[in-house]
Amino acid sequence: MNCPVCHQTALVPQELAPALQVLHCPDCGGNWLSRSNMEAWYLTQPERQVDLASPTPAHAESDRGEAKLCPECHRIMLRYRVSAEIPFYVDHCPCCAGIWLDQDEGEQLRDRALLFELPRVFAASLQRTLRRQESAARLDELQRKRFGGERYARIQEMREWLSTQPHREALLACLSEPLRKCS
Numbered sequence: 001m002n003c004p005v006c007h008q009t010a011l012v013p014q015e016l017a018p019a020l021q022v023l024h025c026p027d028c029g030g031n032w033l034s035r036s037n038m039e040a041w042y043l044t045q046p047e048r049q050v051d052l053a054s055p056t057p058a059h060a061e062s063d064r065g066e067a068k069l070c071p072e073c074h075r076i077m078l079r080y081r082v083s084a085e086i087p088f089y090v091d092h093c094p095c096c097a098g099i100w101l102d103q104d105e106g107e108q109l110r111d112r113a114l115l116f117e118l119p120r121v122f123a124a125s126l127q128r129t130l131r132r133q134e135s136a137a138r139l140d141e142l143q144r145k146r147f148g149g150e151r152y153a154r155i156q157e158m159r160e161w162l163s164t165q166p167h168r169e170a171l172l173a174c175l176s177e178p179l180r181k182c183s
């Protein structure tokens with residue numbers, strides 16, 4: 001998986017806090033927090049008192065700076081302010097619920113004990129992601145029944161291959177119009 005800032009640099013696994021695995025960019029110092037790593041880490045943390053009197057709203061800030069693409073699912077990430085106390089914005093993927101932290105932002109959040117706030121700040125988005133994945137799993141099951149296991153396996157194989165290809169739309173159009181000559 002490559003860095004969403006440096007593009008060509010491969011991210012390497014690292015520990016940002018005890019039990020919190022991230023993917024780190026050795027060039028720009030950014031860190032990628034995947035949903036599954038965040039969840040695994042969250043479960044190792046003791047219960048904490050959540051101050052409901054002062055929730056930390058996340059404000060979408062998509063217009064600041066150049067938008068980054070999610071290193072996992074390649075969707076455009078949205079920028080959010082995690083807390084009024086910190087001066088920077090973090091990039092959050094609305095699709096896979098991963099979080100990108102530039103340069104030393106991860107360390108800053110860790111040192112201010114704000115890392116634990118991330119899953120709470122993005123809880124609504126995480127729920128949407130889970131709901132979407134649930135309905136995706138249901139759809140998967142329905143299609144498997146409709147087309148039969150073997151055919152569906154081929155469709156999935158093709159889907160996977162397509163997702164790695166440039167000019168996906170053109171390839172799809174080409175597939176669905178086999179009688180027309182494709183250039």
Ligand SMILES: [Zn+2]
Nearest residue numbers: 003006025028
């Ligand atoms: Zn980088």
Ligand SMILES: [Zn+2]
Nearest residue numbers: 070073093096
């Ligand atoms: Zn994503």
